[in-house]
Amino acid sequence: MDNHRNVIIAIALSFLLLVGWTSAMDFFYPQPEQALVQDKADTPAEQAAIADGQAPAATRHTRTGGLVDPALQAQEKADLKTALASPQRIRIDAPRVAGSINLRGGVVDDVVLKDHMEGTGDDSEPVRLFSPNGTPAQQFAQFGYLINGTRIADDAVWQADGRVLTSETPVTLTHDLGDGVSASIRYSIDDEYMFTVEQKVTNTGPNPAVVQPYGYVNRTSRTASEDLWIAHSGPIGVFADAADYGIDYDDVDEAQTITPAGRPSWSGFADIYWLSALVPQTGSAPTATFRALGNEIYRADMIYDAVTLPAGQALTTTSRLFAGAKESVVLDRYEDAGLQKFGLAIDWGWFRWFEKPMLWLLRTIYEAVGNFGIAIIALTFIVRGLMFPIAQKGFASMAEMKAIQPKMKAIQEKYKDDKQKQQQEIMALYKQEKVNPVAGCLPMLLQIPVFFALYKVLVLGIEMRHREFLWIKDLAAPDPANLANALSLVGIQVPQFLMIVFGIGVLAVMLGFTMWLTFKLNPSAMDPMQQQIFNIMPWILMFVMAPFAAGLLLYWVTSNILTVAQQKYLYSRHPQLRAAIDEEKAKKAAEAEAKAR
Structure with a gap:
């Protein structure tokens, strides 16, 4: 009789395990690809809820990220068609990356990955990593300067010396800032996913100029992959020789600004499969900061120290931008070339010594x-x-x-x-x-x-x-x-x-x-x-x-x-x-x- 009772208890406990498993999987395992994304104030019901003083529903994320809500997908498609139709763009055609650079602001805001498709169907399109500012899936990178404490206008139109950026042909953008100060940004790209960005300010005026270069990646979290105990998604970087996976979007929302301690080797945003990261000039120690801009928009800044540039002098700062897939071989290759712990953009955890040989x-x-x-x-x-x-x-x-x-x-x-x-x-x-x-x-x-x-x-x-x-x-x-x-x-x-x-x-x-x-x-x-x-x-x-x-x-x-x-x-x-x-x-x-x- 006792044995029968124990068996019944075991069966009951097993049933409870099954019932509770769905909730547990929501926490420990990625959501299915069909999960709906509910974006703040994007649906009439949510707009009505906000009007009634109720909090909007939080965005839900899928295992691999991206927009899955049909309304947002349709809006993204329409916005892209309008934004990318502008003639003020320099085309990107590298071996593994395609897209364009917007001459208005000199922004890298159009990046697709040639070797990775969105789905498994024959009609699937390449993965889009960067989208222009203001689109539902916005993510882009911009490099610029503070000149005498004033930022170059985001809508400033830069001039280009070429029409296509390839792995063999760099493109240089130039802009006259007035008072004898001119700026240039030289973009080049390798055979993988790394842009090299050479920023130069020339002072031909009569007075010194205070120059402070910067770069940043701006993105929305509504396209982020789910942040799991086994796979980090969100702000990431290597600071003071240690990879930091401890910051998520909620942390940035709460603090508004987070500046990790230690010299940054690189920093940016990671999804389970994709990475956009800023790499500072070798030997420099810029300030790296993660900021919440509101409405699920975030920014990873890389701000160099201000330099007083005398008349007749020029200042050149060389940074890099990684915008691509987290392929272990590629990341390790950059690390072997001197980019500190870049392979840890993949959150292997404590047992990476065993996992990487397995891969x-x-x-x-x-x-x-x-x-x-x-x-x-x-x-x-x-x-x-x-x-x-x-x-x-x-x-x-x-x-x-x-x-x-x-x-x-x-x-x-x-x-x-x-x-x-x-x-x-x-x-x-x-x-x-x-x-x-x-x-x-x-x-x-x-x-x-x-x-x-x-x-x-x-x-x-x-x-x-x-x-x-x-x-x-x-x-x-x-x-x-x-x-x-x-x-x-x-x-x-x-x-x-x-x-x-x-x-x-x-x-x-x-x-x-x-x-x-x-x-x-x-x-x-x-x-x-x-x-x-x-x-x-x-x-x-x-x-x-x-x-x-x-x-x-x-x-x-x-x-x-x-x-x-x-x-x-x-x-x-x-x-x-x-x-x-x-x-x-x-x-x-x-x-x-x-x-x-």
Whole structure:
């Protein structure tokens, strides 16, 4: 009766876990791509709420960011068409970046990434990183000066010496500030995502001029990806030789202005896959500040010290602007070239020493086989192959443990009233028989860092984004082969609270089944109540893991299949272990049946 009651309690607790899982996933795991963005005062209902003195609804963010609300998307498209039609633009056509520079203000406000698409469809357009000021998805960079305490007007029209900025042809913008002072900005771009910005002020007038160069990135947070415990999204930078992931948009809203302590190596804004960052002149120590401008608009400033420029002299300041994808190889290449800790723009966390080699191995296998799904399966074989000798030792140790069970029971019975002496004698028995009681746990413990590393690689590594395998279009996203998506094809939308059931994909079902098989072959004999819990647990994991990246589930399913094969093989090598377990299971089942009667 007690066993039945415990099983019922376990089932009830499992049900509570499932019910609470959706709320937990909202906090710990990215929102689905279909989540609606609700922007402040953009809908009639919100405008009415504001008129009634009520607070507007907060913006919701998706896993990868961007505008997903149809009204905002339509407005962005219309605004872009108008803004980019201006003839006062210099076209950008680099190997991996396209767009334009607005001569009104000399602003880099139009950047798309040629090698990264918004979606997986054939008609998908390149990812847009920068949009002009005033558009719903605004994000742009501007470089300028304070001359004698006065800022160059944002609407000042600069003159250009070329029409197209390429990786081989820089473009120089010039502007006459009056009183013999003139300014120029020379833009160049490399083969990746880095702009070099050379700002020069020339004083040909009769009087000294106080010159203070600056640069900034302006963006809205309504396009930001979700800020997660595993992946930072928001203000970011390296200050005083340390990466700072601790500032989010809410922090900037609360403080209005945040100036991190220490010399900035670079600073800007990060999304899960994208980065816009300012890099100061080598050897300089400008002030780096994050500011809240209101209405979900933020700015990352880089302001150099003011310099008094005598008549007849010129001042040149060379900064850089990164506007592109957070590709680990590219970021590390810039870091190797001297850009301090630029690879930490990806929030690898404490275990990056393990995660980055995992990503390297996946990339290497992918280059050999041409498919990331197959690469993940191959990686699983490699990991399990490396751990097989340890698993073999673990099974041998468990066989030895079974062999000394009678001696252990005799010691426990003899010293049942003296626990300390009992423990000493058992330890002496282990030493005498050369048995390691924890050897059987080692393979499971070694899998934990591998599993966590792969999880972070699949979540953070843009290399996994939009990679296909069989029916899966994006291994970094949840398995799309679920009942909710099937019903949506016929116009039936499943409510969010039912997604815990209808959102279970094929890989999650395979995970539950293969996990159940591994538990069935578990070498430890359990009492009936424990057995019932272990029978339920795989199906609980099926619900829990369903929203995770498909690539992660693919790894786990493959690992479970290999575990079953490995256990079958090892049982054939240690038949005495299998026989002892079957005998003990039968004995416990008989005892339970007798107790039930």
